[in-house]
Amino acid sequence: MLAIYRKEMRSYFINPIGYIYLGVFLVFSALLCCYTTIISGSYDTSSYFTFLIMTFIILIPILTMRLFAEERKLRTEQLLLTAPVTITGMVMGKYLAALTMYVGGILISCINFLPLYIIAKQENADNATSLTHIGPITGEIVGSVIAVILLGAALIAVGTLISALTENQLSAAVITIGVIAVMVLLNVFNLLTDSDGQPIIGSYIVRSVIDWISVISRFSNFSNGIFDYAALLYYASIAFVFLFLTVRVYEKRRWG
Amino acid sequence: MIKIEHLVKNYGAHCAVDDISFEVEPGEIVGFLGPNGAGKSTTMNILTGYLSSTSGKASIAGIDILRDPIGAKKLIGYLPEQPPLYLDMTVEEYLNFNYDLKCCKLDRDAHLAEVCETVKIKDVYKKVIRTLSKGYRQRVGIAQALIGKPKVIIFDEPTVGLDPKQIIEIRNLIRGLGKEHTVILSTHILQEVQAVCDRIVIINKGKIVANEKTENISHVVENNRRFNIKIAGPQKDILAMLKNMQGISYAEVLAERDGDAYTYMVESEYGVDIRKKLFYQLAERGWPMIGMEALGMNLEDIFITVVDKSEEVKLGATRNRIKRRARGTEKSALEREVGATLYEDAQRQRNESALTSNAEDEDDE
Numbered sequence: 351m352l353a354i355y356r357k358e359m360r361s362y363f364i365n366p367i368g369y370i371y372l373g374v375f376l377v378f379s380a381l382l383c384c385y386t387t388i389i390s391g392s393y394d395t396s397s398y399f400t401f402l403i404m405t406f407i408i409l410i411p412i413l414t415m416r417l418f419a420e421e422r423k424l425r426t427e428q429l430l431l432t433a434p435v436t437i438t439g440m441v442m443g444k445y446l447a448a449l450t451m452y453v454g455g456i457l458i459s460c461i462n463f464l465p466l467y468i469i470a471k472q473e474n475a476d477n478a479t480s481l482t483h484i485g486p487i488t489g490e491i492v493g494s495v496i497a498v499i500l501l502g503a504a505l506i507a508v509g510t511l512i513s514a515l516t517e518n519q520l521s522a523a524v525i526t527i528g529v530i531a532v533m534v535l536l537n538v539f540n541l542l543t544d545s546d547g548q549p550i551i552g553s554y555i556v557r558s559v560i561d562w563i564s565v566i567s568r569f570s571n572f573s574n575g576i577f578d579y580a581a582l583l584y585y586a587s588i589a590f591v592f593l594f595l596t597v598r599v600y601e602k603r604r605w606g
Numbered sequence: 607m608i609k610i611e612h613l614v615k616n617y618g619a620h621c622a623v624d625d626i627s628f629e630v631e632p633g634e635i636v637g638f639l640g641p642n643g644a645g646k647s648t649t650m651n652i653l654t655g656y657l658s659s660t661s662g663k664a665s666i667a668g669i670d671i672l673r674d675p676i677g678a679k680k681l682i683g684y685l686p687e688q689p690p691l692y693l694d695m696t697v698e699e700y701l702n703f704n705y706d707l708k709c710c711k712l713d714r715d716a717h718l719a720e721v722c723e724t725v726k727i728k729d730v731y732k733k734v735i736r737t738l739s740k741g742y743r744q745r746v747g748i749a750q751a752l753i754g755k756p757k758v759i760i761f762d763e764p765t766v767g768l769d770p771k772q773i774i775e776i777r778n779l780i781r782g783l784g785k786e787h788t789v790i791l792s793t794h795i796l797q798e799v800q801a802v803c804d805r806i807v808i809i810n811k812g813k814i815v816a817n818e819k820t821e822n823i824s825h826v827v828e829n830n831r832r833f834n835i836k837i838a839g840p841q842k843d844i845l846a847m848l849k850n851m852q853g854i855s856y857a858e859v860l861a862e863r864d865g866d867a868y869t870y871m872v873e874s875e876y877g878v879d880i881r882k883k884l885f886y887q888l889a890e891r892g893w894p895m896i897g898m899e900a901l902g903m904n905l906e907d908i909f910i911t912v913v914d915k916s917e918e919v920k921l922g923a924t925r926n927r928i929k930r931r932a933r934g935t936e937k938s939a940l941e942r943e944v945g946a947t948l949y950e951d952a953q954r955q956r957n958e959s960a961l962t963s964n965a966e967d968e969d970d971e
Contacts, residue, residue: 356703424690424693425690432686434676604656604658
């Protein structure tokens with residue numbers, strides 16, 4: 351498993367993919383941070399994280415598309431599957447490599463908050479007499495970062511499965527974009543209202559199902575500063591289920 | 607070392623491998639011979655744990671590949687039909703990756719150097735695999751299979767797409783490996799197994815049709831004698847002479863022409879050497895023989911001799927069985943149906959022969 355993990359990590363950096371991912375992600379996150387906080391004169395980071403999740407629709411497929419599709423196309427998976435490694439080990443090695451890239455990107459992007467703290471420090475010095483808290487809430491940021499990491503872990507597992515099902519990087523990417531877009535944006539329908547202020551989707555049951563599927567509706571608690579264990583468990587479960595399915599896809603193919 | 611028992615692999619309704627059993631002794635080089643789509647690769651893929659069998663058992667050194675896949679895979683080095691190379695890696699990185707992947711315990715530098723020495727890829731060690739030629743890629747693939755000194759090495763068509771010089775090199779290499787490893791290689795080239803292997807397993811349509819020592823198969827090959835003979839002279843007369851000559855079972859004119867000489871393809875009868883006799887007869891008539899070329903038996907011919915023989919035997923056996931049952935008292939509906947037609951045929955034949963013999967009898971009288 352470790353050998354496969356190392357190989358994948360290496361391949362992110364000898365191909366342009368790793369650099370493209372990190373570059374695009376850091377630019378996006380920095381811009382988002384600028385617009386949602388500094389330019390709009392707010393210390394509230396909740397909308398920053400919400401928009402950040404939107405960028406995953408494009409960015410996570412970049413990480414996951416080649417994981418299995420490329421191996422299948424070049425027939426190198428035969429090497430991995432005939433080596434003394436379990437299928438679970440192979441899937442986990444690849445998944446963890448993608449996850450490492452993703453977490454690395456998120457952690458680097460935390461420098462985006464630095465200007466907020468610097469500005470806050472300045473402002474606090476100017477209003478030394480004020481008793482109200484001025485500046486970003488560290489607890490909320492840490493909670494949100496943890497939640498974003500787990501949410502990403504779930505989405506990467508989705509991308510991993512799709513890559514295992516396809517033989518072509520591009521189709522893997524396109525399908526993953528579609529699926530992640532649905533998972534992230536689905537609850538927009540719940541927010542739409544007609545001219546009377548009534549939700550467009552009348553049925554409460556449909557709304558709650560959409561809410562349940564949508565990964566972003568669970569994120570709102572973190573935006574409000576609540577550390578929601580249930581949501582984390584939800585993300586972890588999604589990751590587990592999709593990785594399990596990936597392993598099953600390979601098991602199935604052996605018996606095919 | 608390798609034991610395969612009643613292996614079956616179905617792809618839906620299609621049966622790729624149909625009840626195959628054979629064993630390979632330690633240190634043996636076994637050639638797996640068969641036309642495309644015969645089930646060679648499928649068998650190898652099952653043996654290496656890439657595919658699972660529908661039923662049956664495959665074990666390496668007593669370890670069942672399904673029960674303990676990791677344990678069995680540790681003993682195998684495998685070169686699939688298409689070498690599984692990561693084109694963006696250098697040879698060095700690729701071999702190191704394989705070393706890690708196989709959890710190799712040998713001394714890394716010494717072992718990799720030894721492997722590179724064996725397959726002669728030292729001069730491309732630092733190169734990216736993408737830039738290598740087909741021959742070198744194949745060798746890197748072989749190097750990959752050798753890493754960790756596996757007890758069993760499996761090559762799937764190792765010489766496909768190589769030039770003749772490379773083919774000879776790879777064959778020599780494989781023969782060298784047979785000293786320390788047990789080797790199975792698949793191919794559809796007869797000369798290859800003859801040159802390299804101790805034993806030949808011929809497989810066709812998912813079934814083993816022959817499992818013989820190489821000498822025995824070669825003997826079958828020697829028995830069939832076909833020649834291309836170039837003779838100057840009148841085409842029709844020569845052909846007529848060839849056809850009438852004793853010991854020749856078949857003759858035909860090939861389209862090749864060289865001045866007034868034509869090439870004739872001649873097949874001699876089983877166990878007869880016609881060469882000298884043919885020479886003297888032609889010389890007698892003043893038709894000079896310009897060239898003679900012995901045609902080796904190709905895979906198709908082997909099949910015609912080996913496969914057809916076995917199928918005939920089997921077919922004959924079933925036919926006889928059905929006939930016997932048709933005459934018997936216990937008949938299932940289906941058997942009766944099949945049997946009835948055969949029985950009628952047989953009856954008619956018997957009647958006819960009886961008629962003719964009667965006629966003959968009458969003639970005699």
